Amino acid sequence: MSQTPREIEALIALMARLPGLGPRSARRAVLHLLARRDSVMAPLAQAMATVALQARDCIVCGNIGTAEICPICDDMRRATGEICVVEHVADLWAMERGGAFRGRYHVLGGTLSALDAVGPEELRIPDLLARVRAEGVGEVILALNATVDGQTTAHYIADVLAATGVRISTLAQGVPIGGELDYLDDGTIGAALRARKRV
Amino acid sequence: MSQTPREIEALIALMARLPGLGPRSARRAVLHLLARRDSVMAPLAQAMATVALQARDCIVCGNIGTAEICPICDDMRRATGEICVVEHVADLWAMERGGAFRGRYHVLGGTLSALDAVGPEELRIPDLLARVRAEGVGEVILALNATVDGQTTAHYIADVLAATGVRISTLAQGVPIGGELDYLDDGTIGAALRARKRV
Numbered sequence: 001m002s003q004t005p006r007e008i009e010a011l012i013a014l015m016a017r018l019p020g021l022g023p024r025s026a027r028r029a030v031l032h033l034l035a036r037r038d039s040v041m042a043p044l045a046q047a048m049a050t051v052a053l054q055a056r057d058c059i060v061c062g063n064i065g066t067a068e069i070c071p072i073c074d075d076m077r078r079a080t081g082e083i084c085v086v087e088h089v090a091d092l093w094a095m096e097r098g099g100a101f102r103g104r105y106h107v108l109g110g111t112l113s114a115l116d117a118v119g120p121e122e123l124r125i126p127d128l129l130a131r132v133r134a135e136g137v138g139e140v141i142l143a144l145n146a147t148v149d150g151q152t153t154a155h156y157i158a159d160v161l162a163a164t165g166v167r168i169s170t171l172a173q174g175v176p177i178g179g180e181l182d183y184l185d186d187g188t189i190g191a192a193l194r195a196r197k198r199v
Numbered sequence: 200m201s202q203t204p205r206e207i208e209a210l211i212a213l214m215a216r217l218p219g220l221g222p223r224s225a226r227r228a229v230l231h232l233l234a235r236r237d238s239v240m241a242p243l244a245q246a247m248a249t250v251a252l253q254a255r256d257c258i259v260c261g262n263i264g265t266a267e268i269c270p271i272c273d274d275m276r277r278a279t280g281e282i283c284v285v286e287h288v289a290d291l292w293a294m295e296r297g298g299a300f301r302g303r304y305h306v307l308g309g310t311l312s313a314l315d316a317v318g319p320e321e322l323r324i325p326d327l328l329a330r331v332r333a334e335g336v337g338e339v340i341l342a343l344n345a346t347v348d349g350q351t352t353a354h355y356i357a358d359v360l361a362a363t364g365v366r367i368s369t370l371a372q373g374v375p376i377g378g379e380l381d382y383l384d385d386g387t388i389g390a391a392l393r394a395r396k397r398v
């Protein structure tokens with residue numbers, strides 16, 4: 001029955017796939033944009049196209065940036081010999097918001113999962129091992145989520161890295177059981193980082 | 200402290216202005232897009248740019264379409280002599296989802312508000328009067344929201360149209376007090392349309 005133009009329906013369908021939006025809220029968002037076509041909609045489309053074109057995964061750590069090597073890996077002041085291993089880029093951003101960590105990162109992209117056929121290669125764990133051997137890394141901080149999958153993956157990485165003799169630690173005090181990094185406040189992340197304990 | 204590229208921060212800031220998204224959920228949505236740059240993000244940016252460029256307000260009724268005259272005003276089968284007056288394009292879409300109304304629309308773009316300096320001209324009420332005089336309209340159905348502002352505006356329009364002798368009706372049965380059209384189910388909208396009562 002709808003007389004909505006095809007192009008607008010297509011846009012609503014795409015918006016509805018965003019996390020936090022469903023078909024109805026996507027429709028509301030699109031109507032909001034349609035009422036502000038020049039002031040909001042066109043700039044948003046432009047910003048999104050720019051990011052879609054320019055964004056790329058850092059070849060060293062997996063962070064998202066606009067160059068082959070992300071600003072953190074490119075910053076010599078952050079060559080502290082510490083690598084913080086996180087599941088997702090969202091977790092890296094959460095760590096950076098806290099501002100307590102001055103070393104570099106390694107973004108796994110998820111956790112080990114037999115069910116979803118996610119093995120060590122999919123999580124760039126061999127890359128991590130190579131970095132530890134090549135970069136003169138003194139400590140690897142496993143900042144994985146305090147979930148069963150996160151801790152299983154952390155144990156696996158600790159086993160893989162054991163042969164290298166590198167110091168391995170995990171975030172400790174302050175991470176609530178079952179909680180996820182991206183939802184923590186900055187103070188809690190800082191406290192957990194300072195109180196990290198050796199595996 | 201953030202090492203997030205400027206372009207990505209700009210995109211998050213724009214996304215956070217959408218209804219239903221805040222700074223944190225906008226960040227999540229952008230990360231979701233960043234992980235699907237080619238499959239979702241680029242098509243979404245393209246769809247949004249297309250709509251921003253092509254969408255325009257129908258010069259007759261105020262509906263949003265891609266031509267000077269929207270598909271409903273352009274459809275001769277809908278020249279039933281009935282005009283349904285709604286506040287927003289969202290309400291028009293809600294009416295169309297119901298499928299009970301086969302006439303044409305007039306989108307006000309809001310309600311009268313002394314506080315926000317919204318007068319009859321801002322709501323295209325003179326245009327409505329001109330349409331009623333020019334198009335041989337037999338009935339005007341005031342399908343405004345059942346809120347104080349909506350009903351105040353409906354009364355004002357009924358007063359303005361009284362001199363033309365056109366039949367004026369309002370949606371009646373089924374619209375809950377304080378409710379808004381866009382949140383009603385299709386059946387309720389249909390029932391309210393069929394049970395409309397003469398002012």
